[in-house]
Amino acid sequence: MRPSRDKCLYGGRGSGKSHFFAESVVANAANNIGFRVLCIREVQKSLKESAKRLIEDKIQTMGYGSMFNIKHDEIETPGGGVITFTGMNSQNSESIKSYENYNIAWVEEANVFSKKSIELLRPTIRAKGSELWWSWNPDSSDDPVDKFFRGLTLPDDAIIKRINFDDNKYFPDELKSEMEQDRKNNPDRFAHIWLGDYAPQAVGAIWNMANIHSNRIHNIPTIGRIVVSVDPAVSNTENSDEHGIVVGGLGEDGKGYVLDDVSLKGSPQQWAERAVAVFDKWDADSIVVERNQGGDMVRHTLKTIRPNINIIDVVATRGKHVRAEPISALYAMNQISHVGSFPELESQMCRMTASGYDGSGSPDRVDALVWMFTKLFPSMINRPVKRTSNRQPSSWMS
Ligand SMILES: Nc1ncnc2c1ncn2[C@@H]1O[C@H](COP(=O)(O)OP(=O)(O)O)[C@@H](O)[C@H]1O
Numbered sequence: 001m002r003p004s005r006d007k008c009l010y011g012g013r014g015s016g017k018s019h020f021f022a023e024s025v026v027a028n029a030a031n032n033i034g035f036r037v038l039c040i041r042e043v044q045k046s047l048k049e050s051a052k053r054l055i056e057d058k059i060q061t062m063g064y065g066s067m068f069n070i071k072h073d074e075i076e077t078p079g080g081g082v083i084t085f086t087g088m089n090s091q092n093s094e095s096i097k098s099y100e101n102y103n104i105a106w107v108e109e110a111n112v113f114s115k116k117s118i119e120l121l122r123p124t125i126r127a128k129g130s131e132l133w134w135s136w137n138p139d140s141s142d143d144p145v146d147k148f149f150r151g152l153t154l155p156d157d158a159i160i161k162r163i164n165f166d167d168n169k170y171f172p173d174e175l176k177s178e179m180e181q182d183r184k185n186n187p188d189r190f191a192h193i194w195l196g197d198y199a200p201q202a203v204g205a206i207w208n209m210a211n212i213h214s215n216r217i218h219n220i221p222t223i224g225r226i227v228v229s230v231d232p233a234v235s236n237t238e239n240s241d242e243h244g245i246v247v248g249g250l251g252e253d254g255k256g257y258v259l260d261d262v263s264l265k266g267s268p269q270q271w272a273e274r275a276v277a278v279f280d281k282w283d284a285d286s287i288v289v290e291r292n293q294g295g296d297m298v299r300h301t302l303k304t305i306r307p308n309i310n311i312i313d314v315v316a317t318r319g320k321h322v323r324a325e326p327i328s329a330l331y332a333m334n335q336i337s338h339v340g341s342f343p344e345l346e347s348q349m350c351r352m353t354a355s356g357y358d359g360s361g362s363p364d365r366v367d368a369l370v371w372m373f374t375k376l377f378p379s380m381i382n383r384p385v386k387r388t389s390n391r392q393p394s395s396w397m398s
C-alpha cells in the first residue's frame with residue numbers, strides 16, 4: 001500500500017482484515033528498529049479481546065520468533081519498540097498522550113469507535129510518518145467511522161478499501177459453509193454479515209437506528225428515578241430465551257434514559273441475582289417484573305435474593321407490539337436517549353414492527369425496555385385513547 005496517514009479496510013466477515021493488519025504490524029516492527037504500535041479498540045475488558053494472540057501467531061508463522069519478546073500484556077519489538085494493547089475505555093485525554101510517539105495505531109472493530117475516541121486518537125498519533133489503521137464490519141451509516149471515512153468529505157490521502165470473503169484466498173471451509181447457509185436462508189443477514197452492507201432494518205419497524213444514534217449520549221445526566229426492568233424467560237434450557245434485564249431512568253429534564261442492558265440466559269436464581277446486583281449498582285428505586293408468565297414465582301425468586309426489595313409487578317393485557325408503540329412514539333419525539341450503546345437491545349428494537357417481531361427468538365430485551373418506560377412515563381401510557389375526529393395532543397406532547 002502507498003504511504004498515507006489513514007488506511008481503512010472495511011467489509012464482511014472473514015475477508016482477512018484482521019490477518020492482513022496483524023501481518024503488517026509484525027512486518028513493520030521486524031524491519032524498523034524501535035517500532036511502536038498501538039492496538040486499540042473502544043472497549044477492551046481483557047487482553048483476550050485484543051489482537052495480541054493473532055499477532056503472536058503471526059510472529060511465529062512469519063519466522064520472527066527470536067526477534068520479539070512476548071510479555072504478559074505487551075510485545076517488545078526489535079530495538080526497544082513495543083506493541084501495546086488497550087481500550088479507549090481505560091484512557092482519558094491525559095493518559096492517551098503517552099502514545100504520542102507511536103508509529104501506528106490500529107483501531108480494531110472501528111464500527112463501535114465513538115466520535116470522541118476518533119477526536120482524541122487522531123491528534124495523539126503524531127510522530128513523523130505515523131499512520132492510523134482502521135478495520136471494521138459496517139453496522140450503520142450513522143456510525144462515526146462510517147461518517148468519517150465514507151461520508152461526503154474524506155480526510156486527505158486516506159486509503160479506504162472495501163473487502164469481502166471473496167478477496168480472501170485463505171477463506172476457511174468452516175466459514176464458507178456458514179456463509180452459504182446465510183446466502184440461502186437469510187439474504188438480509190448475508191448482505192450485512194458477509195458482504196459488509198449496513199445492517200438491515202425490518203420493513204415497517206417501529207424504531208430506527210438513526211433515531212437511536214442521533215439521541216445517543218455518553219455521559220450520564222442527572223437522573224431522578226431509576227428502575228430495573230426484568231422480563232424473565234419461562235424455561236431454562238439450552239434453547240431458552242434470554243431473561244431481559246434493562247436499567248433506565250427518568251432525567252430531571254423529563255426525558256427517559258437507557259442506562260444498562262445486562263440480559264442473560266440462565267436459571268431463575270441467576271437472573272434474580274443479576275437483577276439485584278444491577279439494582280445496587282445503579283442505586284435503583286424499584287424493580288419492574290412482568291407477572292403473567294411465572295405468577296408469584298417471579299416475586300418469590302426476587303425476594304429470596306433480597307427480601308425487602310421494592311417490586312412493581314405488571315400484568316400484560318395487550319400484545320407486545322401494542323405495548324411497544326407508545327414507547328416508540330417517545331423515541332420518535334426525541335424523548336429517549338441511550339447512554340452508551342446496547343447493540344443487542346438496539347437490533348431487537350429495529351426488528352419490532354407494527355405487526356410483531358421480525359427476528360429470531362423472542363425480543364426479551366425490548367419487552368423489558370417497554371415495561372420500564374411504561375412505568376417511568378405512566379401518564380401517557382395509561383391515559384385512555386380518545387378516538388374523536390378532532391384529536392388533541394396528549395399532555396406529554398405539549
Ligand atoms: N494471511 C492469512 N494467512 C492465513 N489465514 C488467513 C489469512 N488471512 C485470512 N486467513 C483466514 O481467513 C479467516 C478470516 O480472516 P480474518 O482476518 O479473521 O477476517 P476478518 O477480520 O475480515 O473477519 C481467518 O480465520 C483465517 O482462517
Ligand SMILES: [Mg+2]
Binds near residue numbers: 017018019
Ligand atoms: Mg476481524
